[in-house]
Amino acid sequence: MIQHPLSQIHPEAVIAPDVEIGPFVFIDKNVEIGAGTKIASNVTILEGTRIGEKCNIFSGAVLGGIPQDLKFRGEESLAIIGNNTTIRECVTVNRGTAAKGKTVVGDNCLLMAYSHVAHDCIVANNVIIANASQLAGEVEIDDYAILGGGTLIHQFCKIGAHVMIQGGSKISKDIPPYVIAAREPASYAGVNSIGLKRRGFTNEQINLIQDVYRILFQSKLNTSNAIVKVLETIPETSERELIINFIKSSDRGIIKGFI
Secondary structure: OEEOOOOEEOOOOEEOOOOEEOOOOEEOOOOEEOOOOEEOOOOEEOOOEEEOOOOEEOOOOEEEEOOOOOOOOOOOOEEEEOOOOEEOOOOEEEOOOOOOOEEEEOOOOEEOOOOEEOOOOEEOOOOEEOOOOEEOOOOEEOOOOEEOOOOEEOOOOEEOOOOEEOOOOEEOOEEOOOEEEEOOOOEEEEEOHHHHHHOOOOHHHHHHHHHHHHHHHHOOOOHHHHHHHHHHHOOOOHHHHHHHHHHHOOOOOEOEOOO
């Protein structure tokens, strides 16, 4: 461990030998930090935090803070950060409550400056959360989603895989996979075709996704009837099933179509 003399580390913290720790860093007990991780100055890492390998934690970040939830009673819980994840200046990630017991940020994520991940959130892999975006409690974000700067997400909302959200959006409904969410209130603004192409989706796959959403958002059918029509008219693929299963499992309901 390469420790600056002005840092303070609890003797029970488990830290890989090559972790770099800058000045004025505080690391509490019951913390684990993986190999190759770099921690800049003035970072606070509190009890219950688990940080993977090759992460970069920038100045002022606070990881593992107790939940901002009045139901929290001091129960043991975790804040888990995956491998190769970058956490920029003044990001906060709170640990979980009894609801899930953990807050998770996956591998290869980028949390930009001043963003907040609240208790019991589950952020999957390769997610980008831009500056000053705020996730309320128990939000779930699937792989490769991108949140534009200043996005506000209501508690319990779910964001599907490969979604792109316009900066400054206020999200109070679930956003199904592969779409762009924009406007006010946030609504369907098309398929994230550029992002999908960058990740290797074929034109055939993208066209099928667009066909599904034409039925769901532009056919003037209610959601239940639109799902029936999708199942009857669109060939079965993994993309179709991901969309349908997401909508069927949505507790808050999904965003609206074109306004």
